[in-house]
Amino acid sequence: EPEVTQTPSHQVTQMGQEVILRCVPISNHLYFYWYRQILGQKVEFLVSFYNNEISEKSEIFDDQFSVERPDGSNFTLKIRSTKLEDSAMYFCASRAEMWGSRETQYFGPGTRLLVL
Amino acid sequence: GENVEQHPSTLSVQEGDSAVIKCTYSDSASNYFPWYKQELGKGPQLIIDIRSNVGEKKDQRIAVTLNKTAKHFSLHITETQPEDSAVYFCAASMTNFGNEKLTFGTGTRLTIIP
Numbered sequence: 001e002p003e004v005t006q007t008p009s010h011q012v013t014q015m016g017q018e019v020i021l022r023c024v025p026i027s028n029h030l031y032f033y034w035y036r037q038i039l040g041q042k043v044e045f046l047v048s049f050y051n052n053e054i055s056e057k058s059e060i061f062d063d064q065f066s067v068e069r070p071d072g073s074n075f076t077l078k079i080r081s082t083k084l085e086d087s088a089m090y091f092c093a094s095r096a097e098m099w100g101s102r103e104t105q106y107f108g109p110g111t112r113l114l115v116l
Numbered sequence: 117g118e119n120v121e122q123h124p125s126t127l128s129v130q131e132g133d134s135a136v137i138k139c140t141y142s143d144s145a146s147n148y149f150p151w152y153k154q155e156l157g158k159g160p161q162l163i164i165d166i167r168s169n170v171g172e173k174k175d176q177r178i179a180v181t182l183n184k185t186a187k188h189f190s191l192h193i194t195e196t197q198p199e200d201s202a203v204y205f206c207a208a209s210m211t212n213f214g215n216e217k218l219t220f221g222t223g224t225r226l227t228i229i230p
Contacts, residue, residue: 004159031216033217033218035218041222042205042220042221042222042223043160043205043207043218043220044220045217045218045219048216048217056217058217091159091160095216103148103150103165103167103209103211103216104150104162104165105150105162105216105218106162107152107159107160107161108159109157109158109159110158110159
């Protein structure tokens with residue numbers, strides 16, 4: 001069964017450093033998302049991406065964050081200058097299309113980011 | 117924006133008994149309500165979903181009910197088994213305009229007691 005993959009599984013970085021989290025969505029999917037989950041809290045929406053541009057972003061997704069689909073398979077989340085409060089599990093998700101029974105978002109296993 | 121409340125935060129049931137988790141949402145425009153199961157160290161996995169044109173949906177031991185008037189939906193797990201132990205999240209979304217961000221509840225840690 002196709003699945004969303006994410007790398008790395010864990011990332012430790014120093015405050016102020018840049019990190020890039022990578023995702024490979026399911027191959028025929030058109031909509032891509034990043035969510036984050038701070039330890040013990042709910043999953044929160046960060047950004048959605050469709051047709052090579054951001055569709056929607058939350059207030060969390062400030063100028064320090066960016067997303068990119070550099071080729072036909074990868075979808076990346078970059079944090080330019082990490083802060084302590086960026087420590088969280090970051091999930092990538094993808095979805096096939098909008099209509100009918102294709103609303104399901106499939107989540108990857110996550111990248112645990114720890115900012116020291 | 118949408119706000120989803122979920123109760124209870126923890127739930128322990130004897131193996132074989134039923135478990136019920138309840139969620140409420142605030143935005144009447146929401147029309148898609150998935151339930152995700154999250155096991156330790158893994159990403160959320162969809163277990164069942166329901167759309168606003170349906171009041172109830174069942175898949176083997178799992179069922180979801182939706183009351184649009186009350187803006188309330190519930191997950192029912194019958195004949196619980198140890199492998200049902202996990203954190204369960206409800207979510208709500210508006211599937212009309214192509215973005216469909218999910219707004220999640222705060223999660224319920226379900227423990228099945230053998």
